[in-house]
Amino acid sequence: MREASAAVGSFLLRLDCDTAAFCYQLGFFKLAFCRIAVYELGAMKKLFSILLVATIALIARAAIHTETVEYKQGDTTLEGYLAYDDSFSGKRPGVLVVHQWLGLTDYEKHRAEQLAALGYVAFCADIYGKGVRPKDTSEAGAEATKYKSNRQLLRARVNAGLDILEKNALVDPKRVAAIGYCFGGTTVIELARSGATIAGLVSFHGGLDSPTPADGKSIKCKVLVCHGADDPFEAPADLAAFEDEMRQANVDWTLIKYGGAVHSFTQPMAGNDNSKGAAYNERADRRSWADMKRFFVEIFQ
Amino acid sequence: MREASAAVGSFLLRLDCDTAAFCYQLGFFKLAFCRIAVYELGAMKKLFSILLVATIALIARAAIHTETVEYKQGDTTLEGYLAYDDSFSGKRPGVLVVHQWLGLTDYEKHRAEQLAALGYVAFCADIYGKGVRPKDTSEAGAEATKYKSNRQLLRARVNAGLDILEKNALVDPKRVAAIGYCFGGTTVIELARSGATIAGLVSFHGGLDSPTPADGKSIKCKVLVCHGADDPFEAPADLAAFEDEMRQANVDWTLIKYGGAVHSFTQPMAGNDNSKGAAYNERADRRSWADMKRFFVEIFQ
Numbered sequence: 001m002r003e004a005s006a007a008v009g010s011f012l013l014r015l016d017c018d019t020a021a022f023c024y025q026l027g028f029f030k031l032a033f034c035r036i037a038v039y040e041l042g043a044m045k046k047l048f049s050i051l052l053v054a055t056i057a058l059i060a061r062a063a064i065h066t067e068t069v070e071y072k073q074g075d076t077t078l079e080g081y082l083a084y085d086d087s088f089s090g091k092r093p094g095v096l097v098v099h100q101w102l103g104l105t106d107y108e109k110h111r112a113e114q115l116a117a118l119g120y121v122a123f124c125a126d127i128y129g130k131g132v133r134p135k136d137t138s139e140a141g142a143e144a145t146k147y148k149s150n151r152q153l154l155r156a157r158v159n160a161g162l163d164i165l166e167k168n169a170l171v172d173p174k175r176v177a178a179i180g181y182c183f184g185g186t187t188v189i190e191l192a193r194s195g196a197t198i199a200g201l202v203s204f205h206g207g208l209d210s211p212t213p214a215d216g217k218s219i220k221c222k223v224l225v226c227h228g229a230d231d232p233f234e235a236p237a238d239l240a241a242f243e244d245e246m247r248q249a250n251v252d253w254t255l256i257k258y259g260g261a262v263h264s265f266t267q268p269m270a271g272n273d274n275s276k277g278a279a280y281n282e283r284a285d286r287r288s289w290a291d292m293k294r295f296f297v298e299i300f301q
Numbered sequence: 302m303r304e305a306s307a308a309v310g311s312f313l314l315r316l317d318c319d320t321a322a323f324c325y326q327l328g329f330f331k332l333a334f335c336r337i338a339v340y341e342l343g344a345m346k347k348l349f350s351i352l353l354v355a356t357i358a359l360i361a362r363a364a365i366h367t368e369t370v371e372y373k374q375g376d377t378t379l380e381g382y383l384a385y386d387d388s389f390s391g392k393r394p395g396v397l398v399v400h401q402w403l404g405l406t407d408y409e410k411h412r413a414e415q416l417a418a419l420g421y422v423a424f425c426a427d428i429y430g431k432g433v434r435p436k437d438t439s440e441a442g443a444e445a446t447k448y449k450s451n452r453q454l455l456r457a458r459v460n461a462g463l464d465i466l467e468k469n470a471l472v473d474p475k476r477v478a479a480i481g482y483c484f485g486g487t488t489v490i491e492l493a494r495s496g497a498t499i500a501g502l503v504s505f506h507g508g509l510d511s512p513t514p515a516d517g518k519s520i521k522c523k524v525l526v527c528h529g530a531d532d533p534f535e536a537p538a539d540l541a542a543f544e545d546e547m548r549q550a551n552v553d554w555t556l557i558k559y560g561g562a563v564h565s566f567t568q569p570m571a572g573n574d575n576s577k578g579a580a581y582n583e584r585a586d587r588r589s590w591a592d593m594k595r596f597f598v599e600i601f602q
Binding site: 223229230243246247250251252253254255256257258259260283287290294 | 524530531544547548551552553554555556557558559560561584588591595
């Protein structure tokens with residue numbers, strides 16, 4: 001019973017880790033407790049005590065395994081980052097994480113660990129290549145431009161990362177998604193435009209423009225775009241063109257505009273000055289992460 | 302234990318009623334079962350059996366109370382519809398439901414009953430007046446125009462409905478929201494523009510235009526707009542003006558565009574022919590209802 005309760009405890013813990021879902025639970029626990037108030041409370045208290053104790057016991061045991069993974073695209077060596085919860089076995093959904101223009105940093109690695117804690121196998125792709133880690137925005141801009149101006153190379157690089165994730169023994173290859181930030185947000189859409197058979201993608205403040213909008217017809221997955229409503233780096237014309245691309249290709253797409261958010265709204269290191277055009281927005285970060293998780297639940301059924 | 306389990310059973314049942322949240326659970330139950338597979342399964346099976354039986358027992362007992370409520374705005378008699386779950390006691394959040402241009406119909410009453418089943422006190426406001434129930438779209442257009450061309454009257458009518466809800470003994474007046482469809486979607490935004498101290502509003506395919514955009518500065522609540530990305534009845538200029546109104550007033554707003562959805566996407570009676578500009582879209586209906594519920598969880602904390 002202790003181990004079985006630990007499973008439910010862990011399940012509750014995972015919800016607890018998810019602000020939105022936890023609040024969702026909370027709302028209904030309140031109602032549930034209204035009922036309990038007029039019923040017999042003792043047994044329920046006991047049940048939750050068991051789960052709480054089991055959960056704490058489980059936290060001590062849970063462990064996120066992480067490792068650097070070297071792989072290739074053509075002759076180029078790439079260095080990605082894998083993360084999963086090794087406290088339980090069995091295949092599970094996989095999530096590819098694509099980095100922003102600064103290349104694969106601790107930021108994406110932390111996101112992968114967050115995804116692993118939710119029960120997914122997460123793999124951070126490396127688009128730029130082993131050791132290619134821009135020191136500043138000027139280097140980042142130059143590096144990102146190499147790929148944004150060569151979408152075929154960008155597609156080849158991101159597909160190489162997807163291949164690593166899908167071949168992982170813990171991953172159910174029929175339940176794989178891709179998420180990306182800024183440059184990575186553009187990249188995961190290119191992954192879909194390349195015809196990749198993933199279940200869905202989430203683009204966080206990614207560039208949505210495409211030199212070949214007709215490629216939208218190759219998109220087979222569900223698309224969720226999380227966009228800062230005040231993002232000055234996404235021209236209204238590009239946003240409109242993206243929506244048209246989705247319409248023309250009859251894609252299953254949703255676009256969420258977060259009011260008050262500019263570019264990089266999920267990036268704490270972007271600071272809090274919206275006037276710079278890129279800034280962290282705690283509210284939009286929290287909501288978009290929760291929106292992503294709910295999207296995963298739908299696509300991973 | 303049976304009664305206590307019934308409370309949890311009911312809690313699970315409520316999730317079960319919510320496709321998105323249920324899928325959310327399902328995703329993690331799968332993970333939980335991965336754990337259980339390597340642990341001892343018997344006790345867990347027993348626990349869920351108890352909850353299932355208790356849930357079925359509770360379904361038989363649960364009851365949604367509904368009643369027609371006559372009230373006034375000025376000298377005009379209005380006839381609303383109240384719904385709540387009377388199988389438990391205690392104050393709970395309230396949700397005002399505002400009808401589409403056809404006036405208060407069984408459609409809004411059903412939505413109120415769905416909200417009651419989720420644990421909220423729901424009240425369908427009557428904007429047009431007792432007995433004023435347009436027979437066709439031509440009558441509906443004429444009636445709706447009376448109010449869209451007289452926003453002060455529209456605000457007075459919707460505030461009268463809000464007053465009834467907030468004074469209900471079962472409602473926590475600090476946790477009240479308003480939702481509306483089409484004409485009602487416009488109306489709940491006008492309610493917020495009138496300075497109403499509600500926690501939030503959800504507009505489903507509502508007209509977003511305003512003759513007095515400066516009134517956005519009176520909006521004190523969180524705003525969620527659920528919009529059909531292909532809605533031909535919302536001019537791009539009106540959509541842009543609405544976003545500007547929200548920006549200028551520094552409102553906490555979110556706009557969700559559902560791909561493939563036109564006007565009336567939540568209305569089964571609208572048929573399935575997008576070429577008519579108004580049609581039901583099961584996917585957008587399901588997702589927007591789930592988005593509304595998650596929004597409620599955030600604003601009702």
